[in-house]
Amino acid sequence: MAVRIDRVEREFILKTAAEAKTPARLRAPGRSVKCKVITLNGSSVDFSVEGELSSFANRERVSVCFDFRGQAVAFDAPVLKSAAGLLELGLPEFMYRSLSRRWPRVAPPKDLSVEFLLPDAQLILDCPESETWADVELPELREGLDSSSLSALVESFKSKASLIASEGRVIMYKDRGPADIAEEMASKLGRILFAPTTLGPLPQSDPYPMGRIVTRMMAEDFEGIAAAAQGSRLAAYLQSRAVEGLVSCLWCPVVYFSYTVGIVYMANDRGRSMSLDYQAVDLAWEFSRILAWFLKRHGYFAGADQASGPRKGGIIDASPSGLLAALSGDAQSLEQDAVIRLRLSLKGKTVICSGKVARKYREGDMNYCGIAFIGLSAQDLAAISLGLYGEDEQSSNAGA
Numbered sequence: 001m002a003v004r005i006d007r008v009e010r011e012f013i014l015k016t017a018a019e020a021k022t023p024a025r026l027r028a029p030g031r032s033v034k035c036k037v038i039t040l041n042g043s044s045v046d047f048s049v050e051g052e053l054s055s056f057a058n059r060e061r062v063s064v065c066f067d068f069r070g071q072a073v074a075f076d077a078p079v080l081k082s083a084a085g086l087l088e089l090g091l092p093e094f095m096y097r098s099l100s101r102r103w104p105r106v107a108p109p110k111d112l113s114v115e116f117l118l119p120d121a122q123l124i125l126d127c128p129e130s131e132t133w134a135d136v137e138l139p140e141l142r143e144g145l146d147s148s149s150l151s152a153l154v155e156s157f158k159s160k161a162s163l164i165a166s167e168g169r170v171i172m173y174k175d176r177g178p179a180d181i182a183e184e185m186a187s188k189l190g191r192i193l194f195a196p197t198t199l200g201p202l203p204q205s206d207p208y209p210m211g212r213i214v215t216r217m218m219a220e221d222f223e224g225i226a227a228a229a230q231g232s233r234l235a236a237y238l239q240s241r242a243v244e245g246l247v248s249c250l251w252c253p254v255v256y257f258s259y260t261v262g263i264v265y266m267a268n269d270r271g272r273s274m275s276l277d278y279q280a281v282d283l284a285w286e287f288s289r290i291l292a293w294f295l296k297r298h299g300y301f302a303g304a305d306q307a308s309g310p311r312k313g314g315i316i317d318a319s320p321s322g323l324l325a326a327l328s329g330d331a332q333s334l335e336q337d338a339v340i341r342l343r344l345s346l347k348g349k350t351v352i353c354s355g356k357v358a359r360k361y362r363e364g365d366m367n368y369c370g371i372a373f374i375g376l377s378a379q380d381l382a383a384i385s386l387g388l389y390g391e392d393e394q395s396s397n398a399g400a
Helices: 007-019 150-164 181-189 216-223 225-230 233-243 278-297 378-389 393-397
Strands: 002-005 023-028 031-040 044-050 061-068 071-083 086-090 095-098 113-117 129-134 167-172 193-195 246-269 311-319 322-328 339-346 349-363 366-374
Touching (some): 113 322, 150 246, 150 278, 181 193, 181 233, 216 233, 233 246, 339 366, 339 378, 349 378
Antiparallel strands (some): 002 095, 023 031, 031 044, 071 086, 113 311, 113 339, 129 246, 167 246, 193 246, 311 322, 322 366, 339 349
16 A cells, blocks of 8 residues: 655655655556756756657656665656756655555557446346356467367367377256256356266366366355254255265356356366366357357357447556546446456457456546456566556666
8 A cells, every 4th residue: 555755754755865866666547767867956847868868848747666674665747848868857746655666657659449348237138147257258269179160179189189088078958957056056156067076076276377167165155054053055066066076076167247057067077087177167168258259250149149249448547556547337247246248358368358447436427447357467567567568567666
């Protein structure tokens, strides 16, 4: 959390930093330069700058960050004058001590846009609603599945599944719903219910950065306090299936926007008495995503999703850790602490990620939402940092 520095301490910090010629980093939308604090004047502060200054316009607001006695200090200020190797900024009205050392927020570059991948109220399906949102887009293909046609996809899945499982099939919910507690749990949570053994507990942790499987704690939360009093329905179900000869299994939801429209089921029985592993999880997950894309492409839910789709938001400011966005109209889906999906576009690159609604407020007809990114990969973090600051994540996080 950032702490505001009062006026007296602000002047002391700037004076001390100037005397020590403290290294700093100056950032503006799409640009970043290294600099040093060199002079504190009555109404301005001067910096010696490494790099090109021609891209900084007079009165343009820039962000400055430097290290002061082990803590990151940051402020915004207008450009008063720029010359060869020298930049004069107005004295900052506010200055902050950033305890978390997060990146400073800057106004968005012109080519940065964000779409909120929200479930649309007009998309109504007779299928279980999922707690997760899935982009109905063709994913990056890694498991060797044939995406040339729907029939080729199904056949390639069956062929690959037969190499690692006794059974591999898909169950659609168009004319039915979940048949048991396992399907019910996977459908509602929107994650793969993976039982490496029907005689043991679910995995304690999820090895996937973006979250893909139902963990032991998630299953316990799903069943609630009734399980403590009456016993776990899932554990009883898996034990009954073990008696029937089931050794290992998984249920992977086919998530279509905010609905689970089917289940990909894989299992090993006594005839192949070995546990499924994460190779099966990867295969089922990718197959479910491609299948959802084909369902959309071929109009499987014809007419139901005509009004669905992403909602664009205006970006007020952003950093590689999150953004503040403005949405017109109703934004009931963006509740405090809700986790949503975002599609960011910048410099010709698209980043799809999760974000948590850290704060929200309304002014006039606009809703404002502060979103904290969750689980960004190193590549996506570097891409966002490059688009915002003109530098990659490593140099951005170096502070100065």
